[in-house]
Amino acid sequence: xxxxxxxxxxxxxxxxxxxxxxxxxxxxxxxxxxxxxxxxxxxxxxxxxxxxxxxxxxxxxxxxxxxxxxxxxxxxxxxxxxxxxxxxxxxxxxxxxxxxxxxxxxxxxxxxxxxxxxxxxxxxxxxxxxxxxxxxxxxxxxxxxxxxxxxxxxxxxxxxxxxxxxxxxxxxxxxxxxxxxxxxxxxxxxxxxxxxxxxxxxxxxxxxxxxxxxxxxxxxxxxxxxxxxxxxxxxxxxxxxxxxxxxxxxxxxxxxxxxx
Amino acid sequence: xxxxxxxxxxxxxxxxxxxxxxxxxxxxxxxxxxxxxxxxxxxxxxxxxxxxxxxxxxxxxxxxxxxxxxxxxxxxxxxxxxxxxxxxxxxxxxxxxxxxxxxxxxxxxxxxxxxxxxxxxxxxxxxxxxxxxxxxxxxxxxxxxxxxxxxxxxxxxxxxxxxxxxxxxxxxxxxxxxxxxxxxxxxxxxxxxxxxxxxxxxxxxx
Numbered sequence: 273x274x275x276x277x278x279x280x281x282x283x284x285x286x287x288x289x290x291x292x293x294x295x296x297x298x299x300x301x302x303x304x305x306x307x308x309x310x311x312x313x314x315x316x317x318x319x320x321x322x323x324x325x326x327x328x329x330x331x332x333x334x335x336x337x338x339x340x341x342x343x344x345x346x347x348x349x350x351x352x353x354x355x356x357x358x359x360x361x362x363x364x365x366x367x368x369x370x371x372x373x374x375x376x377x378x379x380x381x382x383x384x385x386x387x388x389x390x391x392x393x394x395x396x397x398x399x400x401x402x403x404x405x406x407x408x409x410x411x412x413x414x415x416x417x418x419x420x421x422x423x424x425x426x427x428x429x430x431x432x433x434x435x436x437x438x439x440x441x442x443x444x445x446x447x448x449x450x451x452x453x454x455x456x457x458x459x460x461x462x463x464x465x466x467x468x469x470x471x472x473x474x475x476x477x478x479x480x481x482x483x484x485x486x487x488x489x490x491x492x493x494x495x496x497x498x499x500x501x502x503x504x505x506x507x508x509x510x511x512x513x514x515x516x517x518x519x520x521x522x523x524x525x526x527x528x529x530x531x532x
Numbered sequence: 533x534x535x536x537x538x539x540x541x542x543x544x545x546x547x548x549x550x551x552x553x554x555x556x557x558x559x560x561x562x563x564x565x566x567x568x569x570x571x572x573x574x575x576x577x578x579x580x581x582x583x584x585x586x587x588x589x590x591x592x593x594x595x596x597x598x599x600x601x602x603x604x605x606x607x608x609x610x611x612x613x614x615x616x617x618x619x620x621x622x623x624x625x626x627x628x629x630x631x632x633x634x635x636x637x638x639x640x641x642x643x644x645x646x647x648x649x650x651x652x653x654x655x656x657x658x659x660x661x662x663x664x665x666x667x668x669x670x671x672x673x674x675x676x677x678x679x680x681x682x683x684x685x686x687x688x689x690x691x692x693x694x695x696x697x698x699x700x701x702x703x704x705x706x707x708x709x710x711x712x713x714x715x716x717x718x719x720x721x722x723x724x725x726x727x728x729x730x731x732x733x734x735x736x737x738x
Contacts (some may be wrong), residue, residue, distance in 0.1 A: 366595060429573055430608035430660070434621040434666055435598035444611075520593045 275480050282412035286311070308356070329392030333402040339451070340391035342399040346371045348479070349407040359529035362515045367410050370507035372502040375399065380500070381522035387492060390522050401472070401493055403501040413453035413508045421516060422526040429523060438517035446509045453505040461494055539558035539727045540576075543667040549584070549671070551718030552693065553732070556710055563706040564605070568674045570704065571600045583671075596636045596707035602673040606680060609648040614639075614659055617648050619708045621666040633662040636699075637692050654685020658692060671702040678712070690716050 277285075289311040289524055294304040328337045350367035357363055366408070379399065388394040421428055424445065431441035434520035469477075472493045516524055539562045547553050551671050555563050560619040568574040572593045580590045587595060610617050619628045632642035637658040643651075651659060657677055664672065674693065678686040693716060697703050707713055713720050 377724045426604060426606060427610065428609045430602075430604060431610075431620065432573065433571060433597055433602040433604075434663065436620070439593055520572060520589075521576070522593075523573070 275478055290309045305508055307357075325396060329396055333392060335390065335392055335395070338395045341396055342375070345399060345403045346375065349403045353407050354408045357415045357418075358513060359527070360418045360512070361526075362512075363410075365510050366414070366511040366515070367407075369511060370410060370504040371403060373507045373520040374402060374503040375488050377503050378402050378496050378500050382492070382496065398493075398496065405497045406500045406504040409453045409457065412456075413449050414512060416452045417449035417509055417512050418516070418526060419443060420448055422528065423485050423521065425523060425526075432521055432523065438521045438523070439513060442513045442517070443519075446513065449509055450505050456499060457498060457501045459488055461498060464490075464494060539726055540569075543579075543726075543728050545721065545728055547702075547704060548719075549702045551737075552697050552705055554705045554717035554720045555723050556706060556713040556714040557723035559708055559721045564675055565706075566723065567602070567675050567704065567706050570671075570673055571597050571602050573602075573619050576638045599669055600673060601667060601669035603657065603661050603664060603675065603677045605676040607653065607734050609651075609656055609659065612648065613645050614648050614651075615644040617659060618644075618663050621663050623649050625666055629666065633665045634659075636665055636696065638688060647726050652685070654681050654688060655684055655729045657681065657685075657689060659678065661689075661692065665696075668710055672696065673706070674703060674705040676707055677705075679708075686712075688694040 279330035289307065293304045293307045295301075296307060314531075322340075329334070349371060350364050351453050353367040354363040360366075377400070379395070382398060383390040383395070388398065421442065428441055428445070432505065433437065470490055470493070474487045476489060477483060481489075516526065518524065542577065543566070548723050555566060558561055559684070565574060570583075571578055571589075572581075575589070583596065583600065589690050610620055615627075615630055619625055619632060622629070627644070630644055634641045639655060639658055639662060648656065648659060657680075661672075661677070672674065672693075678689050681689065690712065693703060693705070697718075705713075705716060714735060717735045718737060721732045722729040
């Protein structure tokens, strides 16, 4: 009882994009063009990814192609994180390191302990969930920590002037940043199933999987996302501290973000 | 150097390890930078700063900052009670030590359990001074500590600092207020446009 969407069905669903564009036109939001471009762009990107994925995870293809895909995702996500938070110094390298750490932890547990069999079909989507959520958390944590240390420079330097080491002087601000980055994920996790049905589960049920199976997969994915965001943010925060303070425990000058 | 500009230039001075040395001068003259060089919150692009004969870059910066305490222009309370603030300086401090520190800055030790943000500006600045005293510094750097205070709390702070100097703590006090300089100083250097003006003027103290 697999459910499939035909090309005609896809075309009909474009009506929904028309609804959004129509509302923009009616309320004079001036967003019609952007809505259309976004929808078309998403469709093209998805089709391309679908085609590429078909190649990468087709049966008989070496798993190395999937690993290559994962590495490319990590690299691309790091550049996106840096673009989104240009005021955070050294974010490209830090994001790469933190995504790699999160990958080792999460993929290690899920595949090392045989929660999922290691195939392209499992590796690529799992790593995708991991990277996507880690990227958001990285931007949140990096931005918050940089803001805290810049805005509370007086307080940080007062701590340093009392003889605290930079790691110790930064601890309250690291905590604030980690909490800010992790709290949304915890809230989402708490509300799952009650307020909304998450994407992976919705997709599985639509595609005809048994609801219980869909729930189990979704639960694993949620835990994966929790571990991934916690790992990425802690690596980002501790890494940033090493870059923003000198070895002789001085706080480097942090420019205010450029006004847009 | 800041933004390509020399903040301090060719400064040579040996500040005696006794009493209060005031560095006076208009804002923007480089006074704060000079103080921050003394506890290594900044490092010079050229030249050397020495403390008791040893170049700062040969000293452990964390130990140096405990020996050379600093009070900043604006009070910098940390979240929590006054006791929380003081124990940041020395987590192992006993209540007796905290009370003693408050006594030295004319604050009631009964305030220890109170939230630091309930203090007035003058009390806050003296709490910051007490927080620094918890590390038992030999020298204090005061960066315009009373510039945000009214006349009365300003006077209490000045008296407190003179008392500390009397107890053997060396103080380097930066101010743009010439009258204050004459009230508190044992000697005064003038700093203008990043240059120190020759020998200090000595102030007679009663």
